[in-house]
Amino acid sequence: MTDFIDSQESRTSLPSLATHLPELMGRGMDFEDAFDHYLSVFVNGALDSDFLKPEYLKLMDHYESLIQPAVRKIEGAIQARVGVVFSSAWKADFRKALLSKPYMKLESMSSGSHGDCQACKLQDHPYSKKCTFTGQWYDPETLAEVNNEDDNSNEDDSSQERPMVIGDIPEVFKLGRFCAKRSSYHHQLNHYRYQILQKCKMKVNQVKECKLNKDDKDIFDQCMSNSQWKTKLREELEDLLKNADSYVDEKDHWK
Structure with missing residues (x-):
């Protein structure tokens, strides 16, 4: 080759x-x-x-x-x-982190932790995983890292959700087992x-x-x-x- x-x-x-x-x-x-x-x-x-x-x-x-x-x-x-693996139930803050951060880490939580999934916020979906998103937002074509305030190429395109995350600031969510698995697939594919x-x-x-x-x-x-x-x-x-x-x-x- x-x-x-x-x-x-x-x-x-x-x-x-x-x-x-x-x-x-x-x-x-x-x-x-x-x-x-x-x-x-x-x-x-x-x-x-x-x-x-x-x-x-x-x-x-x-x-x-x-x-x-x-x-x-x-x-x-x-x-x-x-x-196919994207969910319309995911809330805006979770979607922005999912789309903008190129690194995603899932960790199991202790059995004593209780609460609803912070991705979909459905009451019957208890969280069991800690999800941490990290990394810098990047240009989807050239893959070069960019800052949102310097990249206004798509700011008027209402069809594309614009991640509003500046710099490498970790975003942490507690996820239910279904959203954890589903978002992991989406993140790996999307990035x-x-x-x-x-x-x-x-x-x-x-x-x-x-x-x-x-x-x-x-x-x-x-x-x-x-x-x-x-x-x-x-x-x-x-x-x-x-x-x-x-x-x-x-x-x-x-x-």
Whole structure:
């Protein structure tokens, strides 16, 4: 896998992709192929943050025939499940934290704790989990961290709920078991792009530490040649999608 972009030479060429076109053109791209190319976008993004800008991606050779179909396949599978696991019963303060904070931690509470779920606030849903949201609000396209007072691009868009959380201020809620499970699925799906970028950054840094004096292309090739790492990430996503699908069969019991 060599879908590497050299930011120092050309941001509009992808010559190595030509070797993959014969096997992918003329038939549907399977999930493994799509994930491989999808992951290469974020490895490139970990090496050069400008790579994730939409105007940059669209200038790539074979963007429409290869990169775009891969992104659509993976993100289409994710987005198809985001709405399914979202709950209209969740209150505004919980929704804002869920949507704006990229990190979510669930912890079991002592059996002596009593009270109603703070996400849905339904009286028959006692809380049993402590949920802590952390992290900085980020641009959903470039994944760059932003401050709300500096980002007014969507302030007039009433169709999109704008998180009003400034900085990395933890938000803590006590959740019932149904909202805890359901919101965990939603959070992982909704913030998947951000989380996969962080995992790629960690991998890039590991390779840099082990491979001194290597240029970005060498680092990219090292990451993308690690089949064990790629398989682990793909299987994690497949498990997440399956878990979200399982909610469809259980949702009547979660009302």
